Amino acid sequence: MTSFIVVAVIVVLLLAFIGVKLFGKKQSAETPLQPLDSNYKQLLTEHVPYFQKLDEPEKQKFEGMIAGFIQSIRIEGVGLEVDDVDRVLVAASAVIPIFGYNEWRYNNLTNVILYPDAFNNDFQFEGEDGSRNIMGMVGSGFMNGQMLLSRAALRNGFSSSSGKQNTGIHEFVHLLDKSDGATDGVPENLLPHEYAAPWLKMMHQEINRIEKGKSDINPYAATNEAEFLAVASEYFFEKPEQLQNKHPELYQQLSRLFAQDPAAE
Numbered sequence: 001m002t003s004f005i006v007v008a009v010i011v012v013l014l015l016a017f018i019g020v021k022l023f024g025k026k027q028s029a030e031t032p033l034q035p036l037d038s039n040y041k042q043l044l045t046e047h048v049p050y051f052q053k054l055d056e057p058e059k060q061k062f063e064g065m066i067a068g069f070i071q072s073i074r075i076e077g078v079g080l081e082v083d084d085v086d087r088v089l090v091a092a093s094a095v096i097p098i099f100g101y102n103e104w105r106y107n108n109l110t111n112v113i114l115y116p117d118a119f120n121n122d123f124q125f126e127g128e129d130g131s132r133n134i135m136g137m138v139g140s141g142f143m144n145g146q147m148l149l150s151r152a153a154l155r156n157g158f159s160s161s162s163g164k165q166n167t168g169i170h171e172f173v174h175l176l177d178k179s180d181g182a183t184d185g186v187p188e189n190l191l192p193h194e195y196a197a198p199w200l201k202m203m204h205q206e207i208n209r210i211e212k213g214k215s216d217i218n219p220y221a222a223t224n225e226a227e228f229l230a231v232a233s234e235y236f237f238e239k240p241e242q243l244q245n246k247h248p249e250l251y252q253q254l255s256r257l258f259a260q261d262p263a264a265e
Contacts, residue, residue: 036063040070043088047158050096050237053265065095073106077114080151086114089154093168096237097176100259101190106172108179110145117152136171138178147171157238164218164235164242173233177226185225190257199253203228206250216246237262 041063044051051062069091075082090112098104119134135153139146149171157166180188185203186196203225209215210222221231235243236254240262244251255261 036067039084040066040088043085044092047085047089048092049158050262051092053262062095062099065099066091069094069106073109074111075114076111077151080114080116082114086151086154089158089168090114090149092158093154093166094172096169097172097233097258106175106179108145109147109175112147112149114149114151114154116150118150119148135167138171138174138183147175162238164239166234166238169237170230170234173230174226177229183226185227185229187229187257190259195253195256199257200225202249202253206232206247233258240265 044063044066051059054062066088070087073091073094075087075090077086094106121134134148135150137148139148149168153167156162157168174183176190177183177185177187180186186199188196191199206215206217207222207225207228210217210219217235218231221228232243232250232254236251236258240251243254244263251263
């Protein structure tokens with residue numbers, strides 16, 4: 001059974017790689033979008049707290065961006081059947097970080113591949129192997145253009161028990177960071193040049209506080225600058241009022257970066 005799963009994973013990845021080569025061009029901003037299916041609208045209302053806080057015009061914009069993502073990005077499953085909840089939560093994870101920008105397209109993504117749970121570097125997700133601890137991954141090399149996500153982690157990120165964590169948002173922020181050619185915690189496509197140096201200085205100061213146990217930010221953020229950006233972004237979108245209260249400068253920087261002020265919603 002394990003060998004069958006490994007073969008299935010390889011086949012999916014090869015097909016995804018071919019998709020990058022053949023279908024890498026994304027929907028342009030001028031391409032008219034189809035209306036969002038009413039079932040998806042209901043699922044957004046039920047499962048996405050961020051969407052629930054928007055006013056009516058903002059909800060319509062969000063729905064249009066969700067429709068655009070679902071139409072242009074393939075969402076596939078390995079060891080599971082992808083359902084509408086999965087599609088909505090993947091799309092919401094993608095749209096939330098870019099909601100402040102009207103014309104953004106994920107030109108460095110063609111496929112999102114869902115696994116039932118955590119996986120390892122060999123893309124295995126069964127058994128008791130302690131190395132199966134990866135919740136999400138942005139592909140590189142032959143997997144460029146792919147994102148791998150644990151469905152369990154994806155769904156937990158939108159649950160009432162998620163706290164400051166949202167794996168889907170985390171991985172899409174990595175993808176935004178990567179869009180300028182380097183996953184380095186400085187998304188140059190979103191951050192004006194004059195703010196790059198203050199952002200780096202503030203990042204390093206906060207990483208130092210994390211390492212000394214003087215910060216409530218997830219310690220994983222201290223791994224490197226890219227992980228700091230992704231983890232802090234989770235906090236920004238999941239607990240904006242708390243972040244603004246405890247880390248006002250960080251909140252201000254992220255608000256500028258994402259062109260959003262979620263604490264004001």
